[in-house]
Amino acid sequence: MQTLHVDLAERSYPIYIGAGVLSRADLLASHIVGRQVAIVTNETIAPLYLQKLQDTLANYRVTPIVLPDGEAFKNWETLQSIFDGLLGARHDRRTTVLALGGGVIGDMAGFAAACYQRGVNFIQLPTTLLSQVDSSVGGKTGINHPLGKNMVGAFYQPQAVLIDTRSLDTLPPRELSAGLAEVIKYGLICDAPFLDWLEENMAALRSLDQAALTEAIERSCAAKARVVGADEKETGVRATLNLGHTFGHAIETQMGYGVWLHGEAVAAGTVMALEMSHRLGWINADERDRGIRLFQAAGLPVVPPQEMTPAQFMEHMAVDKKVLDGQLRLVLLRSLGEAVVTSDYPADILSATLAADYPALVARLNNQ
């Protein structure tokens, strides 16, 4: 088992990564203060891991709260059902909420913990690659609003994150690919040597090689922990973690939550960010294409939905949380491995990026 640390003064916490950590009663016990715990999970994960986790927690009064599965349920009504479960079983301020599942479960259980009785402890137990390398680390929690993704939420840090690499054995291949989108992102924004490693190990990752997965998760979490430790509330460098997300969120919102997986939208959105960085003269065509090929190797879409117009992109991006005083800031690449957040770009370059012919670009690349 490997242990990383997210360094946030009195809100610091460990990340444990390894095969079988979900069965480690000692690890869980060291981060639970009372006798009560609630396990928030969903209908897909519950049959796979809920009983096992309840066995690990035999010494506690456990309330399981099983939610419907999917981004479409990341809303107030589902959040309310967590509060109903906690209040119905009389959970007090010393309870601990365990988030067992993917990013949607982690975001909602974390936000419920942030708000229940004005804040109770929680522990992240991410079971998807996407949540293991991204959303379970860093304390962003929240729900969607009909007018925008993650518009209601809190910065709220967990007591610990336990990443069981064996839980990926049951992950559908499409979701594994979606998680790889965020793994590739870390290479693009801050770790160029990791891109070399990913090119060599992509096949191993997709065939669930445990050693390769463990290394990819460790490097991703270490990068995220570094960035979050430097900028918890996203006033600066943390925003670089959103490479591809402004375009990607627009795709998710336009297509309807859950139609495109988050990682799929991020992959296509990052291709747009690569293209814009290239149009700005910051990266060359080979570098752009190298990024696109990595997403393809991971089994991800690299072309935004063709029915989506530039005007629709602009409409959704105007409510992005990175808009400040009306200025749309974008995460772009100065070079492979170096992201910047900027609102200092010519408007026509953004327009051209939104209107670019991605199918033709990708066809050329595949014929090379």
Next chain:
Amino acid sequence: MQTLHVDLAERSYPIYIGAGVLSRADLLASHIVGRQVAIVTNETIAPLYLQKLQDTLANYRVTPIVLPDGEAFKNWETLQSIFDGLLGARHDRRTTVLALGGGVIGDMAGFAAACYQRGVNFIQLPTTLLSQVDSSVGGKTGINHPLGKNMVGAFYQPQAVLIDTRSLDTLPPRELSAGLAEVIKYGLICDAPFLDWLEENMAALRSLDQAALTEAIERSCAAKARVVGADEKETGVRATLNLGHTFGHAIETQMGYGVWLHGEAVAAGTVMALEMSHRLGWINADERDRGIRLFQAAGLPVVPPQEMTPAQFMEHMAVDKKVLDGQLRLVLLRSLGEAVVTSDYPADILSATLAADYPALVARLNNQ
């Protein structure tokens, strides 16, 4: 104008108290960072002060969000309408939410600010005595749940609190009395000399004497700022501010939110806390009666609802946020001016307190 400070390291903020501070554009400007502000208020307050405040904020893009009035609307649906207003007018992360109204507005606008895009700035502009001396200071925000009051919320500090004493000119007498319940509370829990002052000045306060009101608000806010500065997240001494509130919340929940005003329920609840402190031998009958007389002088109810049974009290108190691992902690008085939080009391003394004949007790006192 008087200025107090709530000392919470990087979350410190000033409280300005004085006649006409709502018209002080300079004060507001020094606590607003962007060009956008949202004014959250209600249908009662809007006709009285909204236009005036909008005039003060002529240099900003202002979105007024007018909510229905009352504790019955302190719920998710109303909160959602604040998010709708903010998103509809494209407020970004640098916006400032202004809470113009009483405690319900402050709690909901503050919680909306805590959650909107994971946290934006807000300023408290309390217009009722209750909110001026209590809820606007200290950062408790939240909404009610059908199973319990303030069960969903956040600790979230404002950038500033502006208390305009002239706004009490339009406050209904019943609400003025409700505010006086919390003023009396500060004397009972930590400032015995303030009880002498209140006995001498109660008539002046009820006739809206500005000098008396200003002094009462200053002493109350200073006491609250001291306690909150020592214990922001209510892990210890802050809980003493809830004198009478555990019994009082039970009354509010049982009777239906908004039937009893919060201050009225606190007054009757504090009479129960006085009676229990007396039954424990901590204060004598004269001290208990002195407290009861102050609430009577303030025009407040001192008898809990007679249709409410001890079993109903116990049921509601079991979900109180001060329950830890099944133990009900109560705020009681060691002496007048010295409150303690304790779960160390004989169960039969609590039962006897719930079953006591308050109408007879008060009748005896009135005949002395």
